[in-house]
Amino acid sequence: MASVRQTETPPPRKATRPVRRQQLIDSTIAVLARKGYAGLTVADVAKEAGLSAGIVIFHFNTKDELLAAVLGALAAEYRAHWEASMNAAGPAAADRLKALLLSDFDTDVYTREKLAAWVAFWGEIQGRPFYDQICAGSDAERQTATEALCREVIAEGGYGLNAALAARGLESLGDGLWVSLGGGGYKGQVSDTKAKQVMATALAAFFPKHYATER
Numbered sequence: 001m002a003s004v005r006q007t008e009t010p011p012p013r014k015a016t017r018p019v020r021r022q023q024l025i026d027s028t029i030a031v032l033a034r035k036g037y038a039g040l041t042v043a044d045v046a047k048e049a050g051l052s053a054g055i056v057i058f059h060f061n062t063k064d065e066l067l068a069a070v071l072g073a074l075a076a077e078y079r080a081h082w083e084a085s086m087n088a089a090g091p092a093a094a095d096r097l098k099a100l101l102l103s104d105f106d107t108d109v110y111t112r113e114k115l116a117a118w119v120a121f122w123g124e125i126q127g128r129p130f131y132d133q134i135c136a137g138s139d140a141e142r143q144t145a146t147e148a149l150c151r152e153v154i155a156e157g158g159y160g161l162n163a164a165l166a167a168r169g170l171e172s173l174g175d176g177l178w179v180s181l182g183g184g185g186y187k188g189q190v191s192d193t194k195a196k197q198v199m200a201t202a203l204a205a206f207f208p209k210h211y212a213t214e215r
Helices: 017-039 042-049 053-059 063-088 093-105 112-123 128-157 163-181 192-206
Strands: none
Touching: 017 042, 017 053, 017 063, 017 112, 042 053, 042 063, 063 093, 063 112, 063 128, 093 128, 093 163, 093 192, 112 128, 112 163, 128 163, 163 192
């Protein structure tokens, strides 16, 4: 899977502020993937970017500010992607729900480095407060969207399921697959393709009238 860094075309030495900030965000993601939240230092990020530690501090006053910017960038990208995938699927609730859930495993958007960075924010004690502060609102919006689509599909199919519980189960499955893809506990056992198959199988189990079982 492609790296988040664009080593073939590095930013110029006098890059604009937005370009330099993005370079440092990308470098921080790479370091997070290797060393985790607690192990990351400003010096690590500077070395990864090929810059001085002073440049890092110039753009992000502290390590905490840098990490908050990284998580904010990841969260914004994630939300934009699932919303675009859902909206491109058309008006049918079943199509929109499947597109939303499977978008989590689009390899054009999510690299192993980014997934590992997400896991670092989720799983380490130091990273959790950042995650809760920055992502609580967007997580709630995602859950609301999934639940609303589940409710529509349940009504169409007469499944007799609780929409909130079905949505929670599907989102929890997605979280677990992300941990596997990101290297948390089951590294190498789940591919991007297999993750999509697992999610599609869960959809078929919940809503068999709407989805064919994956084989």
